[in-house]
Amino acid sequence: MTETLDIKITKTSNSRLAQTDFDNLPFGQIFSDHMFVADYADGEWKNFEILPYGDILVSPAISSLHYGQSFFEGLKAYKHADGKVSVFRPDKNAVRFNKSAERLCMPALPEETFIQSIAALVDIDRDWVPAKPGYALYIRPYMFATDRYLGVAPSKSYKYMVLACPVGAYFSKSLRVKIETHYTRAAEGGMGYAKSSGNYGVSMYPARKAAEEGFDQLIWTDAKNHEYVEEMGAANAMFVLDGKVVTPLAQDTILDGVTRDTVLTLAREWDILLRNAKYLLPKLWKVPKMANLPMRLAPVLRPLLLRLVLSVTMAKSIH
Numbered sequence: 001m002t003e004t005l006d007i008k009i010t011k012t013s014n015s016r017l018a019q020t021d022f023d024n025l026p027f028g029q030i031f032s033d034h035m036f037v038a039d040y041a042d043g044e045w046k047n048f049e050i051l052p053y054g055d056i057l058v059s060p061a062i063s064s065l066h067y068g069q070s071f072f073e074g075l076k077a078y079k080h081a082d083g084k085v086s087v088f089r090p091d092k093n094a095v096r097f098n099k100s101a102e103r104l105c106m107p108a109l110p111e112e113t114f115i116q117s118i119a120a121l122v123d124i125d126r127d128w129v130p131a132k133p134g135y136a137l138y139i140r141p142y143m144f145a146t147d148r149y150l151g152v153a154p155s156k157s158y159k160y161m162v163l164a165c166p167v168g169a170y171f172s173k174s175l176r177v178k179i180e181t182h183y184t185r186a187a188e189g190g191m192g193y194a195k196s197s198g199n200y201g202v203s204m205y206p207a208r209k210a211a212e213e214g215f216d217q218l219i220w221t222d223a224k225n226h227e228y229v230e231e232m233g234a235a236n237a238m239f240v241l242d243g244k245v246v247t248p249l250a251q252d253t254i255l256d257g258v259t260r261d262t263v264l265t266l267a268r269e270w271d272i273l274l275r276n277a278k279y280l281l282p283k284l285w286k287v288p289k290m291a292n293l294p295m296r297l298a299p300v301l302r303p304l305l306l307r308l309v310l311s312v313t314m315a316k317s318i319h
């Protein structure tokens with residue numbers, strides 16, 4: 001039997017809900033009324049608390065600021081037509097959360113604690129879950145090291161927090177995508193499969209260079225020879241080639257996405273031809289039109305993933 005988490009709850013006396021324009025929700029800028037916080041010290045998780053969203057006080061010496069012991073997750077809660085609220089597959093994110101923790105020498109968070117923290121926060125802030133189709137409450141669980149210590153060593157204390165933001169679609173248009181064949185996001189033996197903050201920091205400079213050339217996103221290729229497609233910006237890459245759904249193998253350079261798993265599971269159940277492969281760039285340059293997408297899969301895939309690659313513009317990087 002799973003134990004119910006003992007959460008101290010302090011509700012806001014000053015809700016921002018009424019002042020929030022739910023027709024204008026720039027990603028990650030508007031936060032719900034509350035946040036979840038817990039501490040790790042002396043080998044255990046404690047001080048589970050939901051309190052009004054706001055700034056926190058930390059020491060300037062915390063090791064996450066200096067050595068990057070920090071990672072996060074991202075998932076969404078949706079409102080159904082009958083007003084019920086569901087969180088999409090939080091169990092998958094709970095497992096991935098602990099894979100990231102392990103890679104960064106950080107403590108595991110019991111999967112039940114992860115799920116209950118999210119359920120409690122979403123429950124308190126359920127009026128923040130947008131009802132419009134295509135909108136959701138984005139949930140951001142994260143963990144960071146809090147030891148005040150400038151030596152390079154895993155911290156002994158950590159904070160786990162969860163924030164929530166009402167959001168619309170992440171992308172509002174089809175994208176110009178550049179295949180990056182110089183810069184690298186993740187190499188074999190590295191931490192591409194973890195959702196570590198550093199993986200996102202390292203991708204910003206190449207993304208900025210690509211933006212200067214007029215691209216919206218990068219498709220990353222393998223670090224060794226830049227021959228194989230790996231993933232795209234903050235999404236897994238999927239293509240439809242010769243009537244088959246094709247996606248790179250989940251390996252240690254790739255974040256194994258929950259959306260990816262969902263699409264592949266549906267594709268398998270529906271007998272849609274699937275190739276989970278290392279995908280050579282030259283083959284991809286002959287990418288056929290997305291119109292080959294089998295019709296009954298299209299309505300599911302489109303909102304999930306493939307919309308990201310509808311207008312893939314192939315470009316070799318010039319270096």
Ligand SMILES: Cc1ncc(COP(=O)(O)O)c(C=O)c1O
Pocket residue numbers: 074231232233234235236255256257258259260
């Ligand atoms: C690098 C990267 N790959 C893939 C994904 C997709 O993961 P998921 O489908 O679990 O959201 C993300 C999501 O943010 C990401 O940042």
